[in-house]
């Protein structure tokens with residue numbers, strides 16, 4: 001039997017879109033990280049918009065961004081799994097949160113597990129997880145995890161620690177449901193080289209005003225070869241047979 005101590009640490013990249021200091025979103029994402037670290041070894045790269053937000057605006061091309069942001073984007077692209085959180089601004093993620101992910105290479109997050117989190121002032125915007133965050137990461141063909149975590153202002157103390165037991169339970173449930181998927185982590189350790197090339201290419205060429213061809217889907221444990229999977233679906237047809 002292997003204990004959790006023998007597991008290779010998961011390379012977790014956390015993103016908090018909270019622009020304030022202190023930030024409830026940051027505190028929420030940190031709590032999720034703490035809970036996850038109780039259960040399995042993790043290495044964490046935590047990207048805080050309270051630190052980098054002001055560096056993000058104004059750029060259209062990735063090469064126009066400061067090196068620090070380019071490195072953060074590359075970290076997201078190379079992660080085994082992501083934990084992403086945003087405050088609700090005007091019923092959605094913040095503009096800067098979306099701007100950051102507009103710079104992510106389009107095929108870099110295929111099959112990557114993503115735990116969704118958000119904090120808002122109102123219970124009534126809890127579905128931001130389902131209606132805004134989940135579609136964004138579905139676009140990337142990421143594996144959005146089944147349980148997301150939504151917190152409101154009332155869940156926090158004035159010092160921005162979490163005092164709601166219900167929220168703690170929700171974090172525990174989200175992490176417990178995430179663990180088997182994270183530890184299976186598709187293509188863990190297999191993506192690094194491919195991703196590095198993609199990140200470097202993206203740093204030179206990617207602009208948020210450009211759509212790239214959905215050419216090459218990355219190998220993953222789930223879909224090691226798309227050609228092989230497609231040939232099973234169309235086994236009886238000769239390749240590239242089109243009726244004129």
Ligand SMILES: Cc1cc2nc3c(=O)[nH]c(=O)nc-3n(C[C@H](O)[C@H](O)[C@H](O)COP(=O)(O)O)c2cc1C
Pocket residue numbers: 017018019020022023024025026087088089090091092119120121122123124125152153
């Ligand atoms: C510009 C702005 C717009 C907001 N819009 C909403 C909203 O539409 N719905 C909501 O529930 N809360 C809204 N809020 C409240 C924040 O989402 C909430 O206080 C959040 O927890 C702040 O996170 P932070 O501490 O990480 O900055 C808004 C706050 C700001 C500053």
